[in-house]
Amino acid sequence: MTSQAEENYLKAIFKIAEKENKAVQTNAVAAAMQTTAASVTDMLKRLAEKNLIAYEKYRGVQLTDAGCRLATDLIRKHRLWEVFLVEKLGFAWDEVHDLAEQLEHVQGDELVQRLDTYLNNPRFDPHGDPIPDAEGRWEFRPQTLLANLEPGEQGIITGVQEHSSAFLQYLGQVGLTLGVSLQLVERIDYDQSVRVRLHDARELTLSEKVSKNLFLKIENT
């Protein structure tokens, strides 16, 4: 009973609410959905009518439990399909998002269940993002931006902040994929770029932009 458009709005609201800790604004949703504020207001009314969001004019929106559950299921499906596309079909991690964006709307609880099993119940997707379980829960995994590491500290790449194809492709090219371990050698004061050493002793210089979009789990050395 929920259209693809409705599902996409719920997911967008969920993701905005995840970051900012307040009622989600109309304009924020419009930006995320690449549409107009007027269209968003329109949809918010429909979603409120279906009790998927709590909506008060001019005051922003919040997902209800039902809405939150729907969004979480959608994210679960999105990420499971991404795992499938990378692990089984051999796509690169920068090629799967748009396909998953379509596949996530395929309805069928049994399908999701079987897909999950087939993929060995993965807990993270190809970008390091957590996959909710069938009950909509996921574990918190502490991670730090490379930009926040101190010189000498070491970590394993666990995820990305940006998901753009350009960024993911760049990372792949220089060998910075999930699970790779690296050490911060030094941070240049002038432009906040960083020098890192990889496991094979190879050294790389990364811009501030990169270091602010790369998540690591700090390792005790």
Added chain:
Amino acid sequence: MTSQAEENYLKAIFKIAEKENKAVQTNAVAAAMQTTAASVTDMLKRLAEKNLIAYEKYRGVQLTDAGCRLATDLIRKHRLWEVFLVEKLGFAWDEVHDLAEQLEHVQGDELVQRLDTYLNNPRFDPHGDPIPDAEGRWEFRPQTLLANLEPGEQGIITGVQEHSSAFLQYLGQVGLTLGVSLQLVERIDYDQSVRVRLHDARELTLSEKVSKNLFLKIENT
């Protein structure tokens, strides 16, 4: 540039044209799509506008080359996904149609290509229906209805005419799946039911309805 609704109409027209060898009637499409003739006429105009069908008022429709290609691609995707669902996810052959009906609309040539490779380029789906190749071609496989076999003749099950869940489930229960070989023992004059002998010497009585919906490849004994 083609919506899911448009794709479904094209597929319906294609399948009707496959059987009856004349222009496809509005009412036939309406029946297949479970909708009204008025809605069909509406859609036919849109499809003609896009040059996907040749449409002349009151005279029925025919797919253009472009429309035919689109329908074929859709059928290819539908059947490949059915193979995936059965072979990889372990669904039964009576459970996959509705899911494939959704999955066939996912856009992405690369996806279809990779899926095909992943499944080892199957040429038939779980119901014995041929899968078009990437160029939209498929081979003809001669097959006969069980109803048309002579007593004493033997064959291997290659497909079904009906695709209803009830029929497929029944066949599964009595062990009549693709590849099973059987021999026609006798046909009862009274109700046209048939007695068949399986490879393990087990005998089954099948109604006329069943025998008119089961395809076999006749084997020379």
Added chain:
DNA sequence: TAAAATTTTTAGACCAACCTAAAAATAAAA
């Protein structure tokens, strides 16, 4: 060939999902 039955199209509406432009409410600045 004229009348009746069937098939198909048109007319007119509805809903979901979008849009632009204008109005209203809220927040920020003076």
Added chain:
DNA sequence: TTTTATTTTTAGGTTGGTCTAAAAATTTTA
């Protein structure tokens, strides 16, 4: 606290896809 700027909503319109009821075309029957 006014004025100004920003945000949000409303008003009104478009498109795709559907519907029912009525009109028109075609086919069948008498």
